[in-house]
Amino acid sequence: MTERKYFGTDGVRGEVGGTTINAEFALRLGYAAGRVLARKRRQDGRGRPALIIGKDTRISGYMLESSLEAGLSAAGVDVLLAGVVPTPAVAYLTRALRLEAGIVISASHNPFQDNGIKFFSGQGMKLPDEIESEIEAAIDEPLDCVGSADLGRARRLEDSAGRYIEFCKSTFPNELDLSGLSIVVDAANGAAYHIAQHVFRELGAEVHAIGCTPDGFNINDGVGAMFPQHLAEVVRERGAHLGIALDGDADRLQMVDSTGRIYNGDELLYAIVCDRMTQHPVDGVVGTLMTNFGFEKQMQALGIGFERAKVGDRYVLENMQKHGWLYGGESSGHLLCLDLHTTGDGIIAALQVLTAMRRSGLQLADLVKSLKMYPQKMVNVPLTPGLDWQHHDGLSRARSEVEAALGERGRVLIRASGTEPKLRLMVEAEDEDLAEQGIQKLLAVNLTNA
Structure with missing residues (x-):
């Protein structure tokens, strides 16, 4: 794939007011996307295309939404405005409404000063690379407008939140409920602030909502x-059974039990996979370069295939599709269950962990008791511009020495x-001492020269 000028691994993202996340660029991006998608639709003989736009709660979302809407309309594309909804809700609605594509305005877990724009295909997955490349090539072309009779129309999808709530609930087994559970739900003051709490409450849980203002x-x-950590404090203070934390666009999940223990994506994915094994065979699971080594070892012990993808849910999904595997995720909490949804979804992932708890009758700590998480030592060091670290003699030598000392007991x-x-x-x-010894050996390397 040729180098991109605007698109990264997950759409366009940056600081608001910068070279890409501004009103003019969003207008051009909307027009470029509209032209490419309209041309594709005409070639297929299917008439005028329609897209849906969703956003998180950032103040800049209004500006970017209006600009995208104007650009799409100028290209002759109809627009549905979903308002504030999670990223996975846009993926679901795009597919359910048989639309040409979906657009999300969000910078996920970043602070409010940042924002981003990313696309879903009509199948509720990331746009194919070739379509993104066509859009990218069209951004710098002259901005024009179709004739008045061909302009796209825009309308609000008033029930977008309700449609998505029902979809999330449908992923929880009909024969189970959450009655008797007290859950603290933290929506990060983001896109699920008016959605997540209702999903768990309508399934029977007593819900206390934070991060919803x-x-x-x-x-x-x-x-x-x-x-x-904030959720853990609230769970302990209220004597709740569980805590569920989402990020700004609700595609990432962390959970907390009644003691305040925090469970990351690796542990939660393990709970889901073990539950699925009681229902049907699990051929394989995809993690990332950051997935804990203990998770990999436990998959081997269970006879389940395991592969690591590059960091990013896009790469996890690509690897899952390559193998035809259904489950994958990241330590950060992006968890994919392709038997239920086409993309990572924090609310749906939480429901699958709750399914495992209800189906087994076990607490979360008991579900992951057999998973031994290996201690990790991580350090960021400055990288001199132009330094070829991959062929740095000192670093290569230190790495080989650490790997030899670790053997099958760890990784670098x-x-x-x-x-x-x-x-x-x-x-x-x-063990922690072994990890500490290894990281100190790497840190001792002088990276200012080859």
């Missing part, structure tokens, strides 16, 4: 999946940051 500026601000991961000039060093080992 967005003001345009407080998304992910000390709450949600990025700050699960070294990767460059995709957003800043830093090298990320990680050592995992079956």
Whole structure:
């Protein structure tokens, strides 16, 4: 794939007012996307295309939504405005309403100063690379407008939240309910603030909602999946059974039990996979380079295939589709259950963990008791511009020595940051001292020269 000028691995993202996340760029992006999708629709002989736009609670979402709407309309594309809904809700609605594509305005777990624009295909998955490349190529072309008779229309989809709530509930087994459970739901002051609490309440739980008072500026601000410690405190204070934390666009999940223990994506995915094994065979699971080594070892012990993808739910999904596997995820809490949805979904993932608890009669700690998480030591070090760290003699030698010392008891991961000039060093080992010894050996390398 050729290098992209605007699109990253998950659409366009940046600081509001920068070179891409501004009103003019959003107008051009909407027009470019509209032209590409309208041309594709005409080639297929299916008439005028329609898209849906959803957003999170950032103040900049209004500006970007209006600009995208104008660009799409100028290209002759009809627009449905879903308002504030989670990213996975846009994926679901795009597919359920048989639309050409869906657009999400969100920067996920980032602070309110950032925003982003990403696309879903009509199948509720990320747009194919070739379509994204066509859109990218069209962004810098002259902005024009179809004739008045061909302009796209826009209307509000008033029941978008309700449709999505019912979809989420449909992924929880009919014979089960959540009665007797007290749950604290933290929506990160983000896109699920008016949705998540209703899903769990309507399934029978007693729900206490936090992080559900967005003001345009407080998304992910000390709450949600990025700050699960806050949820842990509230769960303990209220004597609740569980806590559920989502991020700003509700595609990421962390959970907390009654003691305040925090469970990350690896542990939650393990609980889901073990439950699914009681229902049908599980051929394989996809993690990422950051998935805990203990998870990999436990998959091997269970006779389940396991592969690591690059960090990012896009790459996890690609690997799952390549193998025809149904389950995958990231330590950060992006969890995919392709037997239920086409994309990662924090609310649906939480419901699958609750399904495992209800079906087994076990507490969350008991569900993951057999999963031994290996201690991880992670350090970011400055990376001198132009330094070829992959062929750095000292670093290569230190890595080989650490890997030899670890053997089958751990692993080493070294990767460059995709957003800043830093090298990320990680050592995992079956005990903390071994991991610490390994990371110190890597840190002792002088990375200012080859």
